Amino acid sequence: MAARPTDTKEAILRLGTEFIQTYGYNAFSYADISKELHIKNAAVHYHFPGKEDLLAGIIDQYIHRYRELAKSFGNPGIAAKQKLQAIISRYSLLCEQGKICLIGSVCTDYNTLPESVKTRLTELIELVLGMVEKVLKEGKKKGELQFTETARVKSMLLMTNLAAGVQLARITGQKDYTAICNSLLKQLVV
Amino acid sequence: MAARPTDTKEAILRLGTEFIQTYGYNAFSYADISKELHIKNAAVHYHFPGKEDLLAGIIDQYIHRYRELAKSFGNPGIAAKQKLQAIISRYSLLCEQGKICLIGSVCTDYNTLPESVKTRLTELIELVLGMVEKVLKEGKKKGELQFTETARVKSMLLMTNLAAGVQLARITGQKDYTAICNSLLKQLVV
DNA sequence: GTCTATATTCCGATAGAC
DNA sequence: GTCTATCGGAATATAGAC
DSSP: OOOOHHHHHHHHHHHHHHHHHOOOGGGGGGHHHHHHSOOOOHHHHHHSHHHHHHHHHHHHHHHHHHOOOOHHTOOOOOOOOHHHHHHHHHHHHHHHTOOOOHHHHHHGGGGGGHHHHHHHHHHHHHHHHHHHHHHHHHHHHSSSSSOSSSSHHHHHHHHHHHHHHHHHHHHHHHHHOOOOOOOHHHHHHH | OOOSSOOOHHHHHHHHHHHHHHTOOGOOOOHHHHHTTTHHHHHHHHSSSHHHHHHHHHHHHHHHHHHHHHHHHHHHTHHHHHHHHHHHHHHHHHHTTTTOOHHHHHHGGGGGGGHHHHHHHHHHHHHHHHHHEEEEEEHHHTBBBBEEEEEEEEHHHHHHHHHHHHHHHHOOOOOHHHHHHHHHHHHHHH
């Protein structure tokens, strides 16, 4: 077994992510994935025995990516505003694609998930909030950002605006998401 | 046929709402409802032929209730802060019950819904946003509230904080929701 | 690693009796 | 308005050949 996942496995993870962002975890099936990849149902089960294993794999991928992003934010050469925009632009991309935040999507289904996935999801959420909190705290200290709340609370306010903003804008129109983003940046950046 | 829905019909609407707020629209079945009400599957179909009819009925109920709430806000004797708290307390109640906002829950499943439901959902969202926008605008005019954004944008920021805040707090703990609310009120109320 | 084939269970839905 | 009975289909999942 290679250390790197196979192309098929990666394609399944990618498609699963896309389905969750587009339709929700409980609204897609292994058949949806196998059809799109032109393989059979059973092949998907080979890579991820149960649907919860697939979700766990997707969340693990996110945890890995956000750890990398958080690490890259350690570089002292990056301005706080730039870090903020890196986060916001991820959500903007989703919005343009008619998708929603994976975390937000899975949060809705929280009570239908097995304990192992709940734990991972909590870890991912705290990872993201912690990362944003750090960006805010350091940005404020350097005089690049301004806010009156604690960094923890401000990170929650910011991320709920972004995640739910994308969901809202999928229904009421992209202009609403743009307005939210502009407002957030104007308010935060000195 | 009476103008008022039967007890059973109302119980189905109530349970359906609860399931959506707890598990999500695509994660409960007519069997779940019939079991809890000690009736048979077919009886539920009598009141709501298809699941989408049930969801449409639930959303219609919400539209009706929010129209009433908006109307009650027309009373000039109510302070803006009081109106705000009436809105916030609805979300606090959800939070205490481990439920999430119905609109937020259904938004995740948006792309799996038939056109008739999408239309109703959009109407409900604009109704709520419009109501909040009016509260904010009038509160600012009377010097009771303060904010720099347009009332429309501020209403979106506020409602996304509340809706996603409840979802977040279901996972990270109720204290986070409380912190969000306190921050919102402190920021808004003069 | 993918296939065929199949098992099981559940879901949404309907016909027709009471 | 609720029941019994049942249907067609879909979802999750597994056994075993290739």
